[in-house]
Amino acid sequence: MAPTLSLPEFIRAxxxxxxxxxxxxxxxxxxxxxxxxxxxxxxxxxxxIRRAALAELYRGYIEIGRTHRLPMxxxxxxxxxxxxxxxxxxWSHRPVNADNVRLxxxxxxxxxxxxxxxxxxxxxGPRGDAYRPEQxxxxxxxxxxxxxxxxxxxxAGVDFLFGITLPALSEALVLAAAxxxxxxxxxxxxxxxxxGTLLDGTPLAEAIxxxxxxxxxxxxAYLINCTHPGFVHSALQxxxxxxxxxxxxxxGVLGNTxxxxxxxxxxxEHLVEEEPARFAQAMIDLQNDFxxxxxxxxxxxxxxxxxxxxxxxxxxxxxxxxx
Numbered sequence: 001m002a003p004t005l006s007l008p009e010f011i012r013a014x015x016x017x018x019x020x021x022x023x024x025x026x027x028x029x030x031x032x033x034x035x036x037x038x039x040x041x042x043x044x045x046x047x048x049i050r051r052a053a054l055a056e057l058y059r060g061y062i063e064i065g066r067t068h069r070l071p072m073x074x075x076x077x078x079x080x081x082x083x084x085x086x087x088x089x090x091w092s093h094r095p096v097n098a099d100n101v102r103l104x105x106x107x108x109x110x111x112x113x114x115x116x117x118x119x120x121x122x123x124x125g126p127r128g129d130a131y132r133p134e135q136x137x138x139x140x141x142x143x144x145x146x147x148x149x150x151x152x153x154x155x156a157g158v159d160f161l162f163g164i165t166l167p168a169l170s171e172a173l174v175l176a177a178a179x180x181x182x183x184x185x186x187x188x189x190x191x192x193x194x195x196g197t198l199l200d201g202t203p204l205a206e207a208i209x210x211x212x213x214x215x216x217x218x219x220x221a222y223l224i225n226c227t228h229p230g231f232v233h234s235a236l237q238x239x240x241x242x243x244x245x246x247x248x249x250x251x252g253v254l255g256n257t258x259x260x261x262x263x264x265x266x267x268x269e270h271l272v273e274e275e276p277a278r279f280a281q282a283m284i285d286l287q288n289d290f291x292x293x294x295x296x297x298x299x300x301x302x303x304x305x306x307x308x309x310x311x312x313x314x315x316x317x318x319x320x321x322x323x
Contacts, residue, residue, distance in 0.1 A: 061303070077100045
């Protein structure tokens, strides 16, 4: 059965939420699943072999959440499925966003009673390279670019919309407005530097304040993704760029395993991994120190990292029950 709670209700009901780990990055490293230059993995749903590979990754993460009985947020493979990219890849005749959402709905239906613990998000990324804020769209360009996909995902029946890996405030402001118009709850996620700023230099607090004032309704919450947990910890200790009130608007972190700057990571040929137990503990430290509720993975993570994280989240839940 599908969840009956909205995203805000789901968050309030769950002190701990598990996020998935890497999807695109794991497919990128597999010679059997080369990514499309325009759509990355969004057209995998139309090829039996690639669809099976995509579904296998999702099932692995879902099984970790089910085994540990943790509420979980999943995101459809639509990060680059904007109208222009779909046309460039030759798939304008297919409902790419809706078909990716449908895949996750089918996988959720396989889980029986656990299905009520899974929310499905429609994923939207920036137009340019997420590590290069100079490629961010202007407000006028972003308005034209993001409106179509936001509507497509909302019409596909996602539980929430998820604009992530945003490097600059300019594009995030308009993306938030496009998501707000759909009437669906939504979350925005930023890449963050250790000093507490977005990649374009905007302090996280300023970005949240301006978006909350600009978009109506404002985001349900914010998130940090594609950032090493050590960087996040440093950022959230910076009272100049991340004063304590910011934590009340942060849902969590989808962390990567590389303690490197975006400039060092951009175009890196080899995968920088971190031992799963170390990664998981660093993520748990963020929850302990800053009260973040959603913990999951990004680049460099796989089943091992998410399982180690789930084990620690479950242990904390058990300890809280005893106390």
